[in-house]
Amino acid sequence: MQIARLRIAFGYIDDNIYPAIERTISGGYKYKMTTKCWEPPVEEAEKIVQKLAKGVELALNPPEVRVGVTPHDVVFTENKLRLLHYHPVTEKTHRVPLIMIFALINRPYILDLKPGKSVVEVLLKKGIDVYMIDWGIPGDEDKNLNLDHYINRYIKKVVQRVKTISGSDRISLMGYCMGGTMSAMYTALYPQDVKNLILMTAGIDFKVDGMLNLWGDKPNFDVDKFVEAHGNVPAEFLQAGFLLMKPVQNLISKYVSFYENIENEDFVENFLAMEKWINDNIPVPGEVFREFIKYGYQENLLVQNKLRINGRVVDLKNIRCSVLNLIAEQDHLVPPASSMVFNDLISSKDKDTIVYPTGHIGLSVSSKALRDLWPKVADWLISRSK
Amino acid sequence: MNEEKFDYIGFYKKFYEAWEKTMSEGIDMWTKSPLLSAGETGDKTPGFDPVVYYKRFYEVWEKTMSEALEIWLKSPFFAATMGKTIEKSSEFKKYLDEVMEKSLKNMHLPTKSDIDRVLASINNIEAKINDLWDKIDELKLSAKASPKKSAE
Numbered sequence: 001m002q003i004a005r006l007r008i009a010f011g012y013i014d015d016n017i018y019p020a021i022e023r024t025i026s027g028g029y030k031y032k033m034t035t036k037c038w039e040p041p042v043e044e045a046e047k048i049v050q051k052l053a054k055g056v057e058l059a060l061n062p063p064e065v066r067v068g069v070t071p072h073d074v075v076f077t078e079n080k081l082r083l084l085h086y087h088p089v090t091e092k093t094h095r096v097p098l099i100m101i102f103a104l105i106n107r108p109y110i111l112d113l114k115p116g117k118s119v120v121e122v123l124l125k126k127g128i129d130v131y132m133i134d135w136g137i138p139g140d141e142d143k144n145l146n147l148d149h150y151i152n153r154y155i156k157k158v159v160q161r162v163k164t165i166s167g168s169d170r171i172s173l174m175g176y177c178m179g180g181t182m183s184a185m186y187t188a189l190y191p192q193d194v195k196n197l198i199l200m201t202a203g204i205d206f207k208v209d210g211m212l213n214l215w216g217d218k219p220n221f222d223v224d225k226f227v228e229a230h231g232n233v234p235a236e237f238l239q240a241g242f243l244l245m246k247p248v249q250n251l252i253s254k255y256v257s258f259y260e261n262i263e264n265e266d267f268v269e270n271f272l273a274m275e276k277w278i279n280d281n282i283p284v285p286g287e288v289f290r291e292f293i294k295y296g297y298q299e300n301l302l303v304q305n306k307l308r309i310n311g312r313v314v315d316l317k318n319i320r321c322s323v324l325n326l327i328a329e330q331d332h333l334v335p336p337a338s339s340m341v342f343n344d345l346i347s348s349k350d351k352d353t354i355v356y357p358t359g360h361i362g363l364s365v366s367s368k369a370l371r372d373l374w375p376k377v378a379d380w381l382i383s384r385s386k
Numbered sequence: 387m388n389e390e391k392f393d394y395i396g397f398y399k400k401f402y403e404a405w406e407k408t409m410s411e412g413i414d415m416w417t418k419s420p421l422l423s424a425g426e427t428g429d430k431t432p433g434f435d436p437v438v439y440y441k442r443f444y445e446v447w448e449k450t451m452s453e454a455l456e457i458w459l460k461s462p463f464f465a466a467t468m469g470k471t472i473e474k475s476s477e478f479k480k481y482l483d484e485v486m487e488k489s490l491k492n493m494h495l496p497t498k499s500d501i502d503r504v505l506a507s508i509n510n511i512e513a514k515i516n517d518l519w520d521k522i523d524e525l526k527l528s529a530k531a532s533p534k535k536s537a538e
Contacts, residue, residue: 078516079509140498141505157516164523211460220462220469222476229476229483244459248452256444 051262058268065269065276068109070120072132076161080136083158085165086124093127096195096385097166099158100132103178104150104284105238107277108134110364111176114273119364119374126378128385131162133179137282143231146287147185147295148310155186159193172196172381176364177334178203178292181302184342185309188318196384197319198377200326201360203334204342205303206296210335211245216297223293227286235281245332274365303341319346322384324377325353331360352380397457404450411446415439 076083100120102108111132112120123130133154138145162171173194175183180202187194206213215221227233243250261267301307307314325343327336336355343351356373358366363373418439458464490497 078513139502139505141502141509143502144506153513160520214460214462214465215468217465220465222469222473225473225476225480229480246452247455247459248448253448 051259054262055259058262058272062272065114065272067114067273067276068107068112069115070112070118070124075131075165076158078154078157079142080138081154081158082134082136083161084132084134086120086130086132088127088129089121089124090127092129093382094385095129095166095168096170096172097129097131097162097168098123098172098174098381099162100130101155101173101175101179101183102133102135103176104135104138104288105178105281107280107282108132108176110277110361113277113365114269117270117273117365117367117370119370122370122374123378123381126375126382128378128381129166131158133158135282138232138285140231143227143286145285147182147291150288151182151186151189152310155182156190159186159190163193170195172198172385174198174200175202176200177360180339181292181296184316184319185302185307185314187321188314188316189309189312191318191320194319194321196322196324196381198324198326198381199339199342200363201328201331201334201339202325202342203296203338204345205300205338206298207300208335208337210332210338212241212333213297213335213338215241216293218298221293221297223290223298227290231286232283233286233289235283238284239279239281242333274361303345305345316342316345317347320348322350323348323352324380325351326363326373326377327353327355328360328363329355329357330362333360350384394461394463397454397461400457401454404454407450408443408447411443415443 071087072084073087074082075085100108100111102111112118115121120130120132159171163169170193173183173187173196175181175198177200180199181204183197184199184202184204187197206216216223230237258268258271261271295301295307299306302314302316305313305315305317323343323346325339327339328334329336340353340355343353354373354376356363356369358369363369487497487499
């Protein structure tokens with residue numbers, strides 16, 4: 001119906017309007033309207049209408065997107081924290097279990113987005129025993145939780161529980177983003193617990209050239225006033241900050257690309273899953289945010305081995321286990337230089353760095369990384385977990 | 387990056403280049419469109435596809451604007467202005483919250499802080515229970531390891 005109307009409209013313009021305009025402006029102008037040179041793009045218009053209709057339909061009735069669906073049990077809870085233990089899909093290749101620690105910003109299911117787009121799935125297929133910490137959604141009553149509580153209470157408790165369940169006296173840790181920084185801190189404080197440490201885009205040196213590093217620095221951001229006023233850091237604040245880092249790509253290009261690929265079902269499915277994750281921001285407990293900004297972005301204490309958690313110095317030289325440092329080459333959140341320095345600060349002899357050509361999130365969801373990088377990471381881990 | 391290091395002239399130049407490239411592309415697109423053909427004879431432009439033209443214009447705009455905006459967002463001036471705005475809005479929010487808290491207290495009503503304190507206490511109790519469970523597990527393990535000793 002719409003297409004028929006368009007055809008009639010273009011036909012009418014072609015037969016009546018253009019000649020009329022031409023008659024009106026004939027003679028005195030250099031430029032002249034011509035009717036014969038341009039065929040009305042009826043087919044293109046037809047496609048555009050169809051695509052727009054589909055876009056409107058998806059916006060009004062978005063399909064249910066199921067994320068984080070790899071089967072698992074919840075084996076430990078405390079406050080909002082849940083420890084997930086994934087069901088094995090093949091025979092275990094070794095006893096040392098792996099604990100994944102995600103950032104306190106956004107939800108951890110980015111590591112298990114959907115079947116076929118899941119780091120967890122790749123690791124399970126390789127026979128690794130996988131656990132993951134889901135920090136949950138902090139309430140206002142959690143505003144006083146600090147780095148001490150997260151590292152010396154939550155992560156320590158989780159490690160103990162995993163050791164008990166698996167019967168292994170040591171575990172492997174894999175931390176992503178802020179979770180990577182916390183994993184490094186934990187390993188420095190409890191080196192006896194950790195057999196292997198994998199860091200994914202972990203911020204270590206905060207005095208590097210980066211947008212967040214500039215915005216979070218001392219003269220620009222008064223974190224004390226902010227936390228005193230807000231308690232927890234609102235999810236919307238973080239979301240707005242991340243969108244602002246690449247405004248054209250996040251607010252325009254992404255949707256143009258979606259429109260162009262709207263007929264590709266795989267693309268649409270992946271797009272909606274990613275959108276769900278990106279918009280699933282959670283608040284960050286105020287106190288841990290204050291410490292992270294102050295001790296990290298403003299004073300850069302971790303690289304100087306001056307950071308103290310509950311009176312104990314976090315000395316990165318205490319890290320002696322095998323280390324794999326995964327860095328995203330086009331990371332705009334944690335600049336590669338921020339993570340690169342880590343291997344030079346630790347005492348481990350067995351340490352590797354992989355700089356992969358992708359972005360901060362691409363490291364865990366890009367098809368290329370899941371196909372080429374993660375099987376290699378799994379092999380690296382298995383060979384060191386015997 | 388501090389105020390001295392930031393090249394404002396370079397930034398404005400970049401911004402001008404972005405504007406200039408986008409505008410040239412736009413004008414080019416318009417002049418080549420068959421709606422305006424040169425001369426009075428009415429030259430034909432076969433195979434004209436407005437979508438391709440629009441796409442080229444959009445791509446130029448996207449690339450140049452992203453570059454220019456990135457430089458702007460990385461400028462110390464932007465960071466300082468944004469920081470100041472956040473600071474002032476935080477002060478205002480804190481003031482409003484304090485007024486609300488005092489008003490509720492004067493009316494002898496529980497405030498959000500009171501509820502948060504209760505919830506935090508429940509969380510502490512849960513943590514203590516978890517510790518006790520761990521202790522019980524440890525005792526069970528040691529009892530299994532030395533059954534005679536525990537029987538005595």
